[in-house]
Amino acid sequence: MRPMTSEAQFLQPEPAVEAAVRAVGEGLFRLMEAHPSPGILSKKGAYARIMEWSMKDPAFKAQLFRFVDVLPTLDSSAEIVRHLREYLGDKAVELSPAMRTGLAAAGLAPALVAGPVRANVESMARQFVAGTTPDDLVRRLRSNAAAGIATTIDLLGETVVSEAEADAFLRRNIEVLETVARAVGGDAAPCFSDLGTGGALPRVNLSVKVSALTPEVHPADPLRSVDRLKERLRPILRRAGQLGAFINFDMESHALKDLTLSLFRSILEEDEFRVRPAVGIAIQAYLRDSERDLRGLIGWARSAGRPIVVRLVKGAYWDYETTLALQRGWPVPVWSRKPESDATYERLSLLLLENAGVAAPAFASHNVRSCAHAIAQADRLGVDPRAYEFQALYGMADGLKSALVASGRRVREYCPVGDLLPGMAYLVRRLLENTSNEGFLRAKDAGGATREELLRSPVEILNAGRPPAAAPAATSFRNAPCTDFNLEESRSRMRGALERAAGESGGRHPIVIGGRRISDREMIPSFNPARPRQAVGHWARATEADADAAVAAARAAWPAWAARPAAERAAVLERAAELIEASRFDLSALEVLEAAKPWIEADADVSEAVDFCRFYASEMRELGRPRITQAVPGERDIQVWTPRGVGVAIAPWNFPLAILCGLTAAPLVAGNAVIMKPAEQTTVIAARLMAILSEAGVPPGVVNFLPGFGEDVGARLVAHPGIDFVAFTGSRAVGCRIWETAGRTQPGQANLKKVVCEMGGKNALIIDNDADLDEAIPAALYSAFGYSGQKCSALSRLVVLGGVHDRFVERLLAACASVAVGDPSEPGTLVGPVIDAESCERILGCIERGKREATLAFQSKLPAAIASVGTYVPPTVFVDVPPSASIAREEIFGPVVSVLRARDLDEALHIAMDVDYALTGGLFSRSPSALERAQREYRVGNLYLNRGITGAIVERQPFGGFGMSGGGTKAGGKGYLENFLFPRSIAENVMRRGFTPPEER
């Protein structure tokens, strides 16, 4: 093997091995000719046209696949016709000429179109799904056996949102094991592919997707997830052991990979499963860390003395993994070039063959080169052909299956069975694979590639090509990535930070005015809402006189700060961002303790604080450059910005770092001086921010720290004549009062006060009849209950259309039971205590009112260990809520959600908007016209389509609403800094006695 110089260090096989691979490949191609089977294009009718067009026209492909995805949920012919028109328009007619007459008459008789469309898609699905019942499966198993092919069963059923659904999936697995075992038990001798080196292999072979076994997989809490998964896996393994069946663990998204590997190992270490049943697991070669995982697995199997099968695949979720990582700013876990996946596949093939005694290889690929490579290497190493097998999907690569059998290799077909609805997700994956630009099947059947090209070594291709150049950054600003808690390293850092934070008493935090630290005031303790006796720290309570002193200090300091170049101020904020990033875990841990934020929420809050500093800094660098308003010869017309002066930032406790940081950083970088007035409940976190800003270089007096109570220092500052602006986020009651007070001009006041005011919401998510409930339900749960609903963006109303209402509510209520309530120090907690006793009482009062106004449909049972400690409110759902009910109109700021029924989208939009607030809102729909309509008509500050309605990200989704939600400003968005600046226009005559400098012409 000669090393190569690519970043991934792939090795080019020796020339002799390479020649053998090609020879085997040629042989397979010849056998495939002798056993012709339909390629991806050679099937007749609509399918062939669909595939051809999809390959030519990516936009059509996207629309078509979306239509296929929604089709099974459409329960009337009229709906099918409407969606067909919306997605495909005239293309539908071209797809099937019969459609022209049908669509013309569709207004009168939609069934004329809907029937054939459904039939066509169903027949497409049948090409990839072996049947709907265990009997269909048994038939397929037998016909496969007659052709010398073994079978592995896959029960379709992709997303479970509740324990009840996971239980149902578990029962289906057991049933299928039993039915198939009964049916094949009496069959004659095993077929060729069911015979291994040690004799007959298990005839019943079931592939299991672990995600379908529990609704509760939490990245930050894999141990708990593994425990839950084991509860449902044990019965499957036990029954498989009794029946002599084989269980394969499929591999899904990268987020579940480590968890699946650890589940696999740890459950097989249990005494009961040390020997039986026979088991296997999939390894995805498209993952960059697949080699490390495979080596770990082989080492484990060897030391546990537990032979396993490893199904080597490339991986089915490449687009998803790539998109998700890019969205989150995480390293992309998959290779970026197709030959890298292929080369890794070959490398891992070799590794498996070298360890075939403990990890029997199952090469799952439709790629002739990948299969030929495995055969050539097996022959070279002298591995018995019965010691490994090939696997291929039902409905795909039939020619290759026959060719492999004819060449004396064992082949197993992966047979999905199940209903059409989960079948669609599977069908779309197969269609994507078959039309993928880079896929082998497309290159073979539709791309006109020669055999020579198809058999070319991936390492050679890598050596010949260049890695694509990285795309240039669009803007200088980049969002700070949140922590990936799937990684053990992240979890252990967070655990360490929590231990440190809990071990400290939190210290005593002084007032800071003009750089002077003032401690000789009443000291107020700040408590952990989850353990109310645990003080997180103490802070000095500022008085009204302190407020006056802070204004004086700020007024004295701001002119010098304002005079500093914008770029210098920006650099100070960028330094603050670095400091926040450097203490990310400690700040998160403090948020967990002082604000009862769950891990993921606390971490996201830290990221947002970093983003605010960097984003406003980059905005200020831009605003700091004079803008030429119009180029006119002889005159220089520019606009510049000047800071307003001195302001106060009044922040809430629910995003204790990010919001205070944003409200302070924006005016600071714009050249103002700021007095920070943090929320009483989260003053210790605020004190850390103060320390960071000072360390970053914000001069004394330019930022001041005035912890205290809203009623005294807050009110004093808002009314103070020395204050030029107020940046506020908080409740509607306080916001409106501030707006009024600030509007009253005081004697001696220099400027009209500007108020940047962000208040509450009564946010609704509309669920359309055709919504994807697998996605809508988890999104609704998270939006409603994440951080106990204590976000102004939180979901508090679900407006559900009549056609889907009952199904949605049934699944939602079942799913609610899995919402994890507990101490937020525990990594898997979604709902912790609410912030304090006062909030708790108020929310419980709302729930009591709700019981009189509507039907209480769900309320979590609080675990006994926490019920008596901490200020917990159980997640609560009301149904049959009339739009006029107070729980449907007033902000609750707790884990309470109301479900309202709507006749149609008109009524749903009316209900959604018929409240005082206009902050966030959302729609789950798979109708393009409904999505467009929401964009036009659903008037809220932040509209979210087909996703949750919380978690706005700086720059990407500038945040803020109107109505009684706020003054229409957008935190983290373009233009936000202008709230803290005055624009100035300057016109200069640059002509002297008729002479105009050339650059001014």
Ligand SMILES: Cc1cc2nc3c(=O)[nH]c(=O)nc-3n(C[C@H](O)[C@H](O)[C@H](O)COP(=O)(O)OP(=O)(O)OC[C@H]3O[C@@H](n4cnc5c(N)ncnc54)[C@H](O)[C@@H]3O)c2cc1C
């Ligand atoms: C029996 C069987 C079981 C399977 N079980 C699983 C499973 O448990 N988990 C799972 O994830 N998949 C599984 N698969 C799916 C399998 O991963 C796909 O069928 C496979 O992607 C197709 O690979 P190929 O070798 O047949 O095709 P090829 O066309 O040679 O390869 C396609 C592969 O290349 C990757 N690729 C495409 N573009 C790029 C790029 N730019 N950079 C890097 N890589 C790229 C694709 O993601 C895909 O993985 C299974 C497949 C079979 C046949």
